[in-house]
Amino acid sequence: MLVARIATAFVVSQPGYTDSFYFTAVADRLAQGAGLTADFLWSPLEARADLGLPVASHLFWVPLPTGLAALGVALAGPLAGAFRAAQLPFILTAALLPGAAYVAARALGTRERFALAAAAIAGCGGLFAPAFVSVDAFAPAALMGTAFFLAYARAAAGSTRAGLVAGLLVGLLYLSRSEGALFGLALLWLVRTERSRRAGVAASLVALAFGCAWLVRDLSAGLGAGLFARSALLVRYEDLFAFQPDYIGASAAPAIDLVTARAAALVTNAVTFTFAFALLLVVPLAAGVRGLRDRPEVRAWLGLAVLVYLAQSLVWTLHSTRGSYFHSLAAFFPFGVAIAAAGAERLLTSLARRTADAWIAGAVVLVAIVSVTSVAQWDASFNGGTRARASALDAIPAGPFLAIDAAAWRWISGRRVAVTPADGLARAACVAAAIDARSIVLEAAHFSRYDALYRGGARPAWLDAPVVRGATRVYPIRGVPPCGAP
Numbered sequence: 001m002l003v004a005r006i007a008t009a010f011v012v013s014q015p016g017y018t019d020s021f022y023f024t025a026v027a028d029r030l031a032q033g034a035g036l037t038a039d040f041l042w043s044p045l046e047a048r049a050d051l052g053l054p055v056a057s058h059l060f061w062v063p064l065p066t067g068l069a070a071l072g073v074a075l076a077g078p079l080a081g082a083f084r085a086a087q088l089p090f091i092l093t094a095a096l097l098p099g100a101a102y103v104a105a106r107a108l109g110t111r112e113r114f115a116l117a118a119a120a121i122a123g124c125g126g127l128f129a130p131a132f133v134s135v136d137a138f139a140p141a142a143l144m145g146t147a148f149f150l151a152y153a154r155a156a157a158g159s160t161r162a163g164l165v166a167g168l169l170v171g172l173l174y175l176s177r178s179e180g181a182l183f184g185l186a187l188l189w190l191v192r193t194e195r196s197r198r199a200g201v202a203a204s205l206v207a208l209a210f211g212c213a214w215l216v217r218d219l220s221a222g223l224g225a226g227l228f229a230r231s232a233l234l235v236r237y238e239d240l241f242a243f244q245p246d247y248i249g250a251s252a253a254p255a256i257d258l259v260t261a262r263a264a265a266l267v268t269n270a271v272t273f274t275f276a277f278a279l280l281l282v283v284p285l286a287a288g289v290r291g292l293r294d295r296p297e298v299r300a301w302l303g304l305a306v307l308v309y310l311a312q313s314l315v316w317t318l319h320s321t322r323g324s325y326f327h328s329l330a331a332f333f334p335f336g337v338a339i340a341a342a343g344a345e346r347l348l349t350s351l352a353r354r355t356a357d358a359w360i361a362g363a364v365v366l367v368a369i370v371s372v373t374s375v376a377q378w379d380a381s382f383n384g385g386t387r388a389r390a391s392a393l394d395a396i397p398a399g400p401f402l403a404i405d406a407a408a409w410r411w412i413s414g415r416r417v418a419v420t421p422a423d424g425l426a427r428a429a430c431v432a433a434a435i436d437a438r439s440i441v442l443e444a445a446h447f448s449r450y451d452a453l454y455r456g457g458a459r460p461a462w463l464d465a466p467v468v469r470g471a472t473r474v475y476p477i478r479g480v481p482p483c484g485a486p
Helices: 002-011 018-031 064-080 082-095 097-107 112-124 138-156 160-176 178-191 197-221 227-232 237-241 255-276 282-291 296-314 317-347 353-391 406-413 425-435 448-454
Strands: 401-403 417-419 439-442 467-469 472-476
Touching: 002 082, 002 353, 018 064, 018 082, 018 406, 064 082, 064 138, 064 160, 082 097, 082 138, 097 112, 097 138, 097 317, 112 317, 112 353, 138 160, 138 178, 138 197, 138 296, 138 317, 160 178, 160 197, 178 197, 178 296, 178 317, 237 317, 255 296, 255 317, 282 296, 282 317, 296 317, 317 353, 353 406, 401 406, 401 425, 406 417, 417 425, 425 448, 439 448
Parallel strands: 401 417, 401 439
Antiparallel strands: 439 472, 467 472
């Protein structure tokens, strides 16, 4: 499967999307000794009081993907280039996932041929195929999630050592994805029974130590303004990029719209879960959960899967349908495939060996097809966009600039970049003045406050006529923009 991951990496040849651009750019700085800092501003969440650069990074995201990428850059950057070196730890981690799924399936009592099928499916990846070689939390979370459920089973049997491992994995999952903290709730379940109480306490203390350590870092760096509100209480997603966003309870948004958004997220995320398990695996997964419901690790998997689904859909609603929930599913995927293998074995027991083998082969082939399709879709969605941005670089005046995706533009241009604030041009003038920006770049995807300008409407006196490159408009800035004046 290492060969398959390397082949996928030929397509995933650059970060592609905001999260990965962010992790890669900060990792490059970290490897060069600049610490957890960013010389770009992707959101007002990380803005300094004076709006200057660089800023403390990771006030929204957590640091493990950046740390792994920085390790790759430090070790292989001179030979492979910054991105390929940053990607290397994730390729190697992803190569371990088939083995992890096989071990999990065997631990659940599955026969070898079904366990091998689980390994093949986890190795193919399905919708996760391109994600597993991205500079992001997908592959690390998948490996650590699987290891967590295996350790949890032993901790539930009374092993304190396994409890310590489970607590360590919860801490690392939290540093991979913020919702990883929810895995700590499963540790509290261990405390309820006398047999596993000691393991549960040990696990909880270890996990808590990780959480407290990262909280201390956040407090020392200065917590992002309105972090929880921007995570859970936004009225519009683009308000994540506003200095003065509208929040639930402080805006005129009708209550029915808020309820509708959450109902829609429940449906959208349920569809995401179904396709993440390639449709065909959903029924055997349900059968596996039902047949293995007495096993503590399976109950933990089910309980946490439901909890994360509800939290993403009802609390982090706007983020969940824009990729956050799909990110969350990575930690459940290989062990879920192992449960599905156990369920398939139960469902196919009454069938002839040849028929059962045909079903197994069909499932593997289906997931392989989904994997190839996902990689092709990644190429169409992200590589083309990056090439379009690169082709517009010659139209952007030298020096810093403002754009909607500051992390991506920072990586592509190598310059300081700040987000175009969703508040509009008045606030953009302040940010531009603070970082000495020489232009504003608007793409076809832009915040609503810039729509009139993008469509050729009136320009403020401090902006020149745009230079057009395809769907991209580059507006040179005259002098120092007057902060507070449109």
